[in-house]
Amino acid sequence: MKIVTIVGARPQFIKAAAVSRAIERRNEIKPETRLREVLVHTGQHYDQNMSDVFFKELSIPKPDYHLGIGSGPQGKQTGRMLETVEEVLQQEKPDWVLVYGDTNSTLAGALAAAKLHIPVAHVEAGLRSFNRRMPEEVNRVLTDHVSSLLFCPTAVSVKNLLAEGIREGVIDIGDVMYDCLLYYRQRIDPSLATLRSLEILPEQYVLATVHRAENADSAERLSAIFSAFGEIGQRLPVLLAVHPRTRQYIQKYGIVVPLNVRLIEPLSYMQMIEMEANARVIVTDSGGVQKEAYFMGVPCLTVRDETEWVETVESGANVLCGAQQERICAEFQACMDREKQQIPVVGFGDGQAAQRIVEALEENRVGGNGIGFEG
Known part of the structure; x- marks a missing residue:
């Protein structure tokens, strides 16, 4: 066959x-x-x-x-x-x-x-x-x-x-993504080489990704998200793994990147798992990253108005914030005010x-x- x-x-x-x-x-x-x-x-x-x-x-x-x-x-x-x-x-x-x-x-x-x-x-x-x-x-x-x-x-x-x-x-x-995470998480470099290369400590940063058209193509939404990053960054540095599409629109719209927001190159899968597992909070519009955050027990703020992964929201592990600066910042503060906890993975096989x-x-x-x- x-x-x-x-x-x-x-x-x-x-x-x-x-x-x-x-x-x-x-x-x-x-x-x-x-x-x-x-x-x-x-x-x-x-x-x-x-x-x-x-x-x-x-x-x-x-x-x-x-x-x-x-x-x-x-x-x-x-x-x-x-x-x-x-x-x-x-x-x-x-x-x-x-x-x-x-x-x-x-x-x-x-x-x-x-x-x-x-x-x-x-x-x-x-x-x-x-x-x-x-x-x-x-x-x-x-x-x-x-x-x-x-x-x-x-x-x-x-x-x-x-x-x-x-x-x-x-x-x-x-x-299938749950299969992948279970398989590759055991193979993460125990020395945390990616964190060391970025000179960052575990749980002392916010990991972010923004790439979907609804955000990257909109000057209003992208500006609001970056303003939220700037406010969040006053408490913890934000590391944004920049998709090429997003980088283009940052330049096109003349968006000023706050000093406490670090733009880093896209990460490989193994690097991304390492960074996700050790983040204090994840902010994303990626469906895959929402799930990986849930699988690893890391609080996730999704900068979209809806998600196809409703199970992660219903579990309490993921919060839909849209592209509203005040909502993103408020939910980030709520994450910081409570202890991280591993929520049992249910319904993903x-x-x-x-x-x-x-x-x-x-x-x-x-x-x-x-x-x-x-x-």
Whole structure:
């Protein structure tokens, strides 16, 4: 059986690493019927800090195809991906196309496969923020509606799909990111090399990430968030791992970075886990970082108006603050006034999601290579 895996952004590299390991383990057990994975990197994240370092650090096999799409307007980027991914699929004729998350790479891979009548399997299916102005929301909804297997990370995501009339192929397999964290957290450098390189002590800093279009593209929201960082920084320094997109808009809008806010380069996955685990508070608009904060028992303030990871909010580990300076600062103060505590991780599986994905792909194989390639 042949599986084409399509990735393009750093969260997808991390999730794909877990599934690739599960495929390798399965092949070791059943070498007579090996599964073949063909890895396609669209190039959505393309620089060293956002792409190459993840493949090296996570021991992900070198992509079989690197499409080199790069950045660009939403429609243009997705269109170029759709065209080039289709060419790969026509050549490879896989049994399954496996896509992750909610990026333009996700949607392009799913649409290209669906139009060629190749079954699509979607990891992190059923997530909903219920805000159709978010490009990610549009991508995940459309991908779910063309997928044959929908791998849901939580019971809430299953309910979301049922509410949209999607019942066939829906499986609650747990969260692949939880698999990753359990696996890689044991491999963090015990010397805390990243903290030492930044000359920062454990729990003596706030870790921040801001990259979503709703924040980075808005001068008003981005200014308010930085004003909040400046106020927070009077108590603890803020380390902002700057996405290239955000750096561009900081310059475009002429936003003054407060003296107590340090802009640092994007971190590798292992560096990010180390920094998250030792932060006093995390401020982010990233879905993945919200979950990792929850998994590690670090208070999280989410600078968005809604989240697809409602379980983290309901647990009390995560607070939605929007881009309101007063709200962000007030919630930060509340975090500082109480002791950190590990909240039990509930509803995200047992760390075996990747194995279940591989088993489901085998059990639900539709047919031989080359389904519906006329056209």
